[in-house]
Amino acid sequence: MERQQYDVAIAGGGIIGLSTAMHLTQRFPDLRVAVLEKEAELATHQTGHNSGVIHSGIYYRPGSHKANFCVAGVQKLINFCDENEIEYERCGKVIVATDESELGRLDDLYERGVANGVQGLEVIGPERLREIEPHAAGIRALWAPGTGIADYPKVAQVYATNFAHSGGDIFTESPVQSIDRRGGTLAVQTPKGTVQAKHIINCAGLYADRVAAMIEERVDVRIIPFRGEYYTLRPESHHLVSGLIYPVPDPRFPFLGVHYTRNIQGSVEAGPNAVLALSREGYRKSDIRVGETMETLTYPGFWKMTAKHWRTGLSEMRRSYSKSIFLRDLRRLLPEISEDDLAPGGAGVRAQAVGKNGALLDDFSIIRGREAVHVLNAPSPGATSSLAIGEHIVQLAAEAFELRDPSS
Structure with a gap:
């Protein structure tokens, strides 16, 4: 230095x-x-x-930092990419309701998006959904044409x-x-x-x-690492996804659920789940650091979080260790997807701040x-x-x- x-x-x-x-x-x-x-x-x-993904600002509570930063930042990012010749694509995203229990939450997302100034947002039916994503299945969807990838x-x-x-x-x-x-x-x-x-x-x-x-x-707060694991679609299956296909998220969690994402390199990711990582850089199941794991396990907020969400945590763990369960959840959005379409993918680790009261x-x-x-x-x-x-x-x-x- x-x-x-x-x-x-x-x-x-x-x-x-x-x-x-x-x-x-x-x-x-x-x-x-x-x-x-x-x-x-x-x-x-x-x-x-x-x-x-270049998010457009649909999910976030109006007035929150997420909403304000995203709405202000998305056009800044697009302009920056244009000025610096960085490749991006406004491929659009559908958020798909697969049963009637999700329709109320889908309407809430539409209202949030409108309140946040998201342009071109549209509630669509099955016919329009098939035009945008021919292989997706749902009873209603939210179409966000401005969402992109970079x-x-x-x-x-x-x-x-x-x-x-x-x-x-x-x-x-x-x-x-x-x-x-x-x-x-x-x-x-x-x-x-x-x-x-x-x-x-x-x-x-x-x-x-x-x-x-x-x-x-x-x-x-304490940083609790959560690993998100992905599959990738094999090249011969890329035609199943035109842009971005997401489920209606559960508002209790800051995770969006398994979805399909076409990236700027042309490949398609399917996932992720959200499982506790046993090290802060635990990109693989075998990545374990005893000291960092003990930091998590001795934090009172971790156990309060676990007491609130243990059922969801177990479900995510089962999906992590079972390709058939992962496939079942992926089929909710793309019924045609088969085990042969999926190849091993990568993983990311989210730095999730957890409060002493167990709040995510x-x-x-x-x-x-x-x-x-x-x-x-x-x-x-x-x-x-x-x-x-x-x-x-x-x-x-x-x-x-x-x-x-x-x-x-």
Whole structure:
């Protein structure tokens, strides 16, 4: 590390950390800013494992951070992709009700989408559904033509390039090991040396609660990792899915249920489920870290969450270990799908913040202190909203750190 003195150190080189870094140096060009990334490459965890969907703002409670960030961020993202020649596609999405018990929730989604200003949203019947997705089955659906897909790792890389061009420094293989107060600054220890910074912006994703604890921030949540496992459709089965096919979600959970997603590379993912991971980077069932598992098991909020949702948890576990059960759930949306259509896919790990009362945080949680801003929960639509979120974090940092705008 050639320069060790910084005004702001950003922990985490995912899409939100990099957006924040880019916006911070653009707004305050005289600041010395460093990004500290744990891995050898940027955007390798939640950014590199997400579905690539450009969400339009249907699911989110009007007035929530999710709604505000998504509605503000989606057009910013489209414009950014256009300006930087990043490939995307507005392929559209159908949210499909397969029985009458889901119709009330589908109507609620329509009302939310309209309230959030989603353009072109339409409630459709089976005939129109078959025109859009010929192989999908349902009694009614919500059609969102503006929903799309993008290459988020590429988006994150352009954020990083812009940040570097503005004079920012990026240090990979530099996880935050400890933070100590020294002489009015924060000494951030990494394997590559110590970074002295006046302030920290914590975008550490799966480790955000740990980084917050390093500077003795009182945090009332714990990151519980949930693994989402996917199958992929074999190339000869890609014709079964034209765009994005989703079920009507259960409002009790911040997960959308198994669905079909065509990504920007042309492949189709089917899933995910949502099962407890036994390490914070537990992308495989065999990925187990005893210390991290014990952190989860000794957290009172985990057991309160389990007491509320154990039936759903068992159902997700059964689906994880049984391809036939996974297939049964996938057939609710695509009755034609067969076991032969499915090939092993990848997995992602969601950094789900859980409160001490066992509540699954459904919205963004961003807190600020005098020395730091902490992004403690950044669920979907985090990637879609990354430009709007980055601007919001920079505004919080400007107020908390008393940064002076050069134009004022």
